[in-house]
Amino acid sequence: MWNLWEGILLFLGCIFIIKYLKVIWAAKSLPPGPIPLPFIGNLWTLSFQLHPETLRQLAKLHGNIYTVWLGETPLVVLNGLKAVKDGIVSHSEELSGRPVAGFLRALLSEKGIFTSNGGMWKQQRRFGLMTLKNLGLGKCSLESRIQEEVGCLVESFKSKNGESFDPSEMITNSVVNVISAVVFGHRFSIDDGIFQYLVQCNHVLLEIIGSAWGRLYDSFPWLMKHLPGRHQKAFEIMEYLHKFTDKEIRMHKENRSFEEPQDVIDYYLAHISKTAGEKESIIDEDSLITVVIEFFNAGTETTATSLLWALLYMVAYPDVQKKVHKELDAVLNGSAIYYEDRKRLHYTNAAIHEIQRCGNVAAVGLLRTCTRDVSVSGYSLHMNTMVLPNLDSVLHDSEYWDTPDQFNPHHFLDKDGMFLVNEAFLPFSAGARVCLGEQLARYELFLFFTTLMRTFSFHLPEGVTEVNTKYIFKTNLLPHPYTICAIPR
Structure with missing residues (x-):
C-alpha cells in the first residue's frame, strides 16, 4: 500500500519539477524579472494584485521592461513612456490582442x-465609435444631455445649504444617468430601486475584478471557475446585468424606436435588422x-471617480481653486458653459488634466497580448505573450514631469500660461x-467640473484641517471617503 502512495507522490513530484523547469526555461527568452516560485509564479511577490506601487518597485529592480509570472503564465510589464509608447503606439497592431483566458474574458465573453x-473586435469597435459619433459626440445633442445632469447635480449640492456632506453618491448618480441616456435612451429616478442596484453592481464588480x-x-x-469564492459573485452580477439589458432590448424592439435611433441599443438593433442574412x-x-x-x-466608475478626485484636490489645494474661480469668472462672464470653452480656459483645463494625472483612475491599464511575434525595446516577444502597459508609470515618469509625485497644474502650462499638451499624458x-x-x-x-466650480466654493468641514489624497486600490484608484462643504458663490 505504501509503495503505491510513494509511487503516486514520486510521479506528482516529477510532474511538479518538470513543469517548474519548463517555466525557468521559458523565462530565459523573456525580459528579466523576479524569480518565479513553483506553481504560483510571482503572485506572492505581487500580493496577488497588479498594484501600481508594487509594479513601480519591481521596475526599479529589474528595469522598465520586466516579466512577472501569474502562475505559469508570463506577463511582460512595460514601464515609463518610452517602453509603453514603443509597445502600444509603435507596435499598436502587434499588441492589440486580449487574453483568451482570464477573469475579464470569462465575465464578458468574446463578443464585446x-x-x-480579430474581426469581432475590429467590427465592434468601428461600429461603437460610429454609434457614439451619431449620438452627437461633439454636437449639441449629447452636450445638452450632460448639461441636464450637471444641473441636477448642482441642485443636489445646493440642497445641502452649505452643510458638510459626502458627494460620492450624488456624483455617481449623475454620471450613471449620463451613460444611461446614451445607452438606454432614458435616465433613472435616483430613488428607483433598480437604479440603485445597478450602481451597487458596478461598484462590487470593479472591486472584485481588481x-x-x-x-x-x-x-x-481552469481551477477557479469551479471553486467557491468572491469571484463567483461577479458572475452573479453579470447574469443580472444580462437579464436587465435583455429586458431593455425587448422594450426597444416593442417600441420600434430603432427605426429612428436615439441611443446605443437603437443603433445596434437597426444595424442587426439591416444586415440580417449577411455572412x-x-x-x-x-x-x-x-x-x-x-x-x-x-x-460610470471612471468619470465619477475623476470628479471625486477633482473636488478633493480643490479643497486640498485652495490656491488652485481660487485661480480656477478667477479664470472662470473672467473668461465666461456668466455665460453658459460649453466644451469649446476649454480652449479659452487654459488654467482650468490644465487643472483638469492634472487631476486626471494624479488621480489616475485607470491605474495600470488592461492586459494585452501579442497578435504575432514582435520586438519591443530590443526584446523578442512571441505571439500570445501577455503584455501590461503600466499607465501609472507613464503618468509619473520623472523624465516628463517636473514634480511627478505632486499635484501641479503647471505641468500643462507653458511659460506664458497657455495650455500645453504633454506627450506622457496617457490616462x-x-x-x-x-x-x-x-x-x-x-x-x-469638463462640463461637470467647470459648472460646479463656477457655482460653488468648496471647503473642508469645520474642525477638519487635513486632506487625505492617498488612494484606495480597487481596479480603479479611488480617493478615501471624505466630506466637504459646497458654498454657493
Whole structure:
C-alpha cells in the first residue's frame, strides 16, 4: 500500500519539477524579472494584485521592461513612456490582442469590445465609435444631455445649504444617468430601486475584478471557475446585468424606436435588422448585450471617480481653486458653459488634466497580448505573450514631469500660461486599444467640473484641517471617503 502512495507522490513530484523547469526555461527568452516560485509564479511577490506601487518597485529592480509570472503564465510589464509608447503606439497592431483566458474574458465573453479579438473586435469597435459619433459626440445633442445632469447635480449640492456632506453618491448618480441616456435612451429616478442596484453592481464588480480573486482567476482559470469564492459573485452580477439589458432590448424592439435611433441599443438593433442574412456581419443581440454592459460599466466608475478626485484636490489645494474661480469668472462672464470653452480656459483645463494625472483612475491599464511575434525595446516577444502597459508609470515618469509625485497644474502650462499638451499624458491608454469612450469622458469631466466650480466654493468641514489624497486600490484608484462643504458663490 505504501509503495503505491510513494509511487503516486514520486510521479506528482516529477510532474511538479518538470513543469517548474519548463517555466525557468521559458523565462530565459523573456525580459528579466523576479524569480518565479513553483506553481504560483510571482503572485506572492505581487500580493496577488497588479498594484501600481508594487509594479513601480519591481521596475526599479529589474528595469522598465520586466516579466512577472501569474502562475505559469508570463506577463511582460512595460514601464515609463518610452517602453509603453514603443509597445502600444509603435507596435499598436502587434499588441492589440486580449487574453483568451482570464477573469475579464470569462465575465464578458468574446463578443464585446473589451475582450474580443480579430474581426469581432475590429467590427465592434468601428461600429461603437460610429454609434457614439451619431449620438452627437461633439454636437449639441449629447452636450445638452450632460448639461441636464450637471444641473441636477448642482441642485443636489445646493440642497445641502452649505452643510458638510459626502458627494460620492450624488456624483455617481449623475454620471450613471449620463451613460444611461446614451445607452438606454432614458435616465433613472435616483430613488428607483433598480437604479440603485445597478450602481451597487458596478461598484462590487470593479472591486472584485481588481482583487486577489481576479488575479487568481487570471492565473488558474481552469481551477477557479469551479471553486467557491468572491469571484463567483461577479458572475452573479453579470447574469443580472444580462437579464436587465435583455429586458431593455425587448422594450426597444416593442417600441420600434430603432427605426429612428436615439441611443446605443437603437443603433445596434437597426444595424442587426439591416444586415440580417449577411455572412460578414458578426454583430447580433448576444454581442449587443455585452457591448451595452461594457458601455454602462466603463462609462460610470471612471468619470465619477475623476470628479471625486477633482473636488478633493480643490479643497486640498485652495490656491488652485481660487485661480480656477478667477479664470472662470473672467473668461465666461456668466455665460453658459460649453466644451469649446476649454480652449479659452487654459488654467482650468490644465487643472483638469492634472487631476486626471494624479488621480489616475485607470491605474495600470488592461492586459494585452501579442497578435504575432514582435520586438519591443530590443526584446523578442512571441505571439500570445501577455503584455501590461503600466499607465501609472507613464503618468509619473520623472523624465516628463517636473514634480511627478505632486499635484501641479503647471505641468500643462507653458511659460506664458497657455495650455500645453504633454506627450506622457496617457490616462486613456493609446494605440489600437485606446479607450473607446475617451471623448465622452472628456466632455463630462469638463462640463461637470467647470459648472460646479463656477457655482460653488468648496471647503473642508469645520474642525477638519487635513486632506487625505492617498488612494484606495480597487481596479480603479479611488480617493478615501471624505466630506466637504459646497458654498454657493
